[in-house]
Amino acid sequence: MANNGQTDTAVLGAMLSERAAVNVRLALVADAQQWQLHHGQVTLDGDTPVKERAWRYSTASFLELRLPGPTVAALLRGDEQDIHGLQVVAPGPPASSASTSRLRGQEEWGRVTTPWPRTEWTINRDANTLQPGQDLLVGDGPSFLNFDQALSAFLHQRPHNNNAGRSDLWRIVLPQRAGWLSQITVGPDLLTAVVDGEALDGGVLELSWAAGNERQSADSAGAYRFTLPHGLAHDSLLMLRRDDQRLDWRHFPAPTYGLARDASVVWEQPGPELDLLLTNGEGKYLECKREVPEGESRKKMLKTIAAFASQDGGTVLIGVRDDLQIVGLPEGATVDKQVLQVVSMIRDTLEPVPDYEPRVIDHDGKKVIAIEVSGGGQMYAYRDRDSKRPEFYVRVGPNTVPARHHEIAAGFRQAPTATTF
Secondary structure (H helix, E strand, O other): OOOEEEEEHHHHHHHHHOOOOEEEEEEEEEEOOEEEEEEEEEEOOOOOOOOOEEEEOOOEEEEEEEEOHHHHHHHHHOOOEEEOOEEEEOOOOOOOEEEEEEEOOOOOEOOEOOOOOEEEEEEEOOOOOOOOOOOOEEEEEEEEOOHHHHHHHHHHOOOOOHHHOOOEEEEEEEEOOOOEEEEEEEOOOEEEEEEEOOOOOOOEEEEEEOOEEEEEEOOOOEEEEEEOOOOOOOOEEEEEEEOOEEEEEEEEOOOOOOOOOOOOEEEOOHHHHHHHHHOOOOEOOEEEEOOOOOHHHHHHHHHHHHHHHHOOEEEEEEOEOOOOOEOOOOOOOOHHHHHHHHHHHHHHHEEOOOOEEEEEEEEOOEEEEEEEEEOOOOOOEEEOOOOOOEEEEEEEOOEEEEOOHHHHHHHHHOOOOOOOO
16 A cells, blocks of 8 residues: 555445444534534544543534444445434535555654554545534533634644644544554664564564665564664665565654654664764754854844744754864853753743754764754744844745745744633
8 A cells, every 4th residue: 555545435435334333533513403524533443442422512512432333434425324312414425535644653643643553544624514613612521712622622632733723524544553663772883673563473674775674574572673883874764564565664864853753763872863964964954053152143043943943843953063063062161051041042032932852962972952943833933132023034945034924924824722721
């Protein structure tokens, strides 16, 4: 199966009909005498029990329960169904195909991450279908500011984020627990992969890179090791497979910091991590500084951090020259003091304060500060100390430039709604 593609909904309906029961989460909107489906999430997992929930309000309902597979298949086809005492119908006409994505373990998509791989099928909602109201929800369930807040809490137990809004009418998930990579540890001369799974017979673990590859049998759960005489090669691929069937995998390109990091990958010594990061040089996601900056250089760094946060994230490395030579921090001040200095700069000049993580990397005895900035889905302002006028920036290649009016407006339209619960 390809990573991405299309699947006929008749095939999905047949798959559902063959299952005695599936786990379902439904978000419903009141429509005259019926309840119209706003979002349905189905897990094709016969072994995982479900803790039933029902949040009922006058204009919306949220249900989590276990339903017969044929019932869900009928709802997918557009047939009205009696579910938990409610007459439920999916807005029609039914879609002819679903988008298909094959995800590796620990890969986040749509605010969901699982340790094992999974296949997900999604069907988007028609733009003309009934939209939920944005009134307060008070009823037989927790109270919420609006429908979007309730939906995010019900599905993810997380505050609502406009940047991760639900446009899909259906989301059908097939967990694939035959085998997965639960943890990978990368050292300067050794890669250790911990394999887990429910059907590993005939499993093979393969590490491939441009100049070659190594394989070893991995037909049971446990730790498997690959020696790295020259360190982990750039663009390496670690694949757990059975014959030509892929079970799970990890790819090791030059990392782009500031984006979501894979919690299952541990860099035992951060030196190789830093080398990989510098492979592609300064660019849209990376800025290097010789030392903690002052004056105009300080302003430039803070504007870059604002640009990273306003877009897709990125990293500032302090202790690395523009020519990518790792020189380390000056020895005049303690490392902790220099980190605190940078943290204070960010707190005092950027609004709102972006999501970031300062880390100290020890590379061959030289200390480097990595400021890893996450993309926040909104615009972040740099405020000049003197004028206090907010300024907005974006990253274009290796340069930080003032944001244009339409970029600023788009960023504010995407800004997350304030959470009040």
